[in-house]
Amino acid sequence: MRKKIMGKKILAFLTLIVVFNTSLASDALVIYSGRSDKFVKPVLEAFTRETGIEVTLHAGKSTGLLNKLQLEGERTDADIFFSNDAGTLQKGSELGLFAPIAAELTDVVPANYRARDNTWIGLSARARVLVVNTETDKAKPIQSVFDLASPSLQGQVAITNSTNESYIAGVTVYMQATNKDKVKSWLEGLKRNAEGKVFNKHSKIVSDVASGKHAVGLVNHYYIYRHLAKHPKAPISILIPDQGKDGMGVAWNVAGVAISKHSKKQQQAQKLVAFLVSPKGQKQFAEVNHEYPTRKGVAASSEVPPVDTFKVADVPMYQLGEQRNATIDLIEAVGMP
């Protein structure tokens, strides 16, 4: 008799799993987010308070979530896609995963910071800057990112590993703003100066420069302010490269939003985008991470240099997606660590 009872138990157990499986669906607006929870939660909470629309945050790697969105096709739960990298957003557009966003929403953001076909909008921008140690003169002569390849800086330059998406985006901008050969020889010099030691986290570059082990590091601007918030007396400062009349301008990258083509809640999704590009939403989305709002006229947080005091490289953000593979090819050809 015992075997029958056991068999039934097993069957009941498996059935229970199947039944329980289907009871998880909900009505909330689902967001696949490649941007940190900590930075999107406050603004989403404000959105829910204002509109009464609930949201479910599903965090992951931008690229992993995009792969998932593609494989899921029309079965996807996702209504909204957030990414910290314009390249990833553009890739999603190329794969046809996003629905167009209404023109009255996209128009408040300059054309450089959104998709050509309006399938994604950049919401907040970060600058690819240099962090320099203020106790040494070694970094004094630097004015351009291209100076990082100068032989006098051997062993003094801290960079991330070449798979970092901000790093790849930066190199793409330099390729577009100048030319491939220049970037190639720059990467070779950079590789020599890094002496085989690269970092896996931007925050580690900043603390390493602060401790004086390297004179200069290539990072996104907000990592510097994050470090200074914890260690106000750290001997570091921001250097915005490639300024002046002949400079190409500093490289930007944007975090942005897209609406899933297969979302069954297009209206609510458009409402969320409307909130995010509104002055209030813009302020909140960018400020938590010391970033620059993409909407004209919305000021960034007071710690960072005001947006009209420096020059930004004139490269449309969709290029970060379109040229991404070319950049990776170059990085691999040079053999960057």
Place this chain on the structure above:
Amino acid sequence: MTKNNFSALGSIALTVVLIATIPLIFVIFSSLQLHAEQWSGLWSNRLPGLLWNTFSLAILVALGCFVLGVSAAWWIARRSFPGRNIAIWLMILPLTIPTYVFAHIYTSLLEETGWLGQAWRAAFGEAIAIPDIYNVFGATLVLSLAGFSYVFLLARAALSVSTRSLEEAATIQGANKAEVFFKINLPLLRPAIAAGLSLVVLHVFSDFGAVSMLQYQTFTLSIYLQMSGRFDYQAAAGLSLVLVLLSLAFLVMERFFRTRQRYYSTRQVRKHTPKPATRWETTIIWLWLGLITLFAFALPLAWMITWSWDAWMQDLLSSEFWGYAFNSLLVAVLAASVAVLFAFPIAFYHTRRRSLLSNVYLQSSSIGFVLPGPVVALGIISFMLAILPWLYGGFIALLLALVIRFLPLAVQSQDATLQQLTPSIEQAGRSLGAGPLENLWLVILPMIRNGMAGAWVLVFIDTLKELPATLILRPTGFDTLPVRIWIEASEEMLELAAPAALMLVVGTLPIIWIMMKSEKKAL
């Protein structure tokens, strides 16, 4: 048994094997879409370096785990000394810390301002640089500390069984202590050590957490980079296929060595009675075990507690935290139970048949373990959307992926247990008139209950720590502890990940306690 019963068992086993190979089918299918030139590109540029990196790491980690695991197991199984039970715990506890947490903790401990960095400066001043762990040795250190417990567990189980009669026979023949160890103990231990080391090596092959944190390019890391850098899951699939072939070659080799060594004990298994340790031995034992514990558990634990306390003080822990813990527990319990259930037909079929086919089943069921998590995940998504779309969206996809990933753990440990069953016991049951199923329920299952429990615990612990597949396949908004660790750590605010990591350790304690208790009862 009659032919009929065998084929019933065989078809159940085949079904499970087919489920286990879903991701492999995806990998083969995707690699078929690679052009010849893409293959040759992969082959000439990357493979030699990746092969070298992966193999050298696997060998070094296997060595590290062998030294740590076997030495600890030997002392603990063969000597009785004060605190021996605590020592067992201390040797198992490192299993509760995921490799990515290990790697992160060690990178931050060895920074200039970290505890070990400061200790180093205090000891050596500025003269000698703090050791760099972003290389093969750092990765070896982290993965050995995270994995030696597998070798310990299996070696200790084998050492606890008495081989006194054989040892005595050898001594009477004039063998000295060293000869007894190398000619009697080590050969008898070989299957257990081989099983433990193969677990370790497979973990190294599939590890992503530690190698990505330490920037050490292995096969798995490079597969991830293909997928995330270029959205190229076909190239990723191509590399995965190579990884699968390598791992299979390794597994077959390991099996070959193991199957040549089968021992049925002639009598009921007796527990070995350990010799009391002298005072001098006790000191040595505790110095050694203490050293292992310090680096494998105490330091990481202290780090987690420090930062969790910080988070607690800053009120960073929300009520949602308990929800994450509950989700983790739910998934791990379900996955472990289903995996143990699924593994049994394969292990049992292999034990009774020992044919080429049963071996093929056994090896095929191991594939999930060597495939990188994201590849398994994408395979499951494609499969479910094509075949079972109505089941997609809940957590069955996740459950399936976890079961496939960790099925080999359950199969291996059930197989090891079943091997110890003398066929004569089963034959006795049959000759007393029990039907085949009755025999299974009344004779075999009760005898391998501990093996089943051990299998369950192994799967449970790995599932609880699993990140890459969970990250992709979890139902919308369904976060587990490792997912939270990853989310908090990804914005480089790594300290915020400490409470979730600590919770993982605490959550595993009762499970290990249950395992130890059931073991005690058995012997």
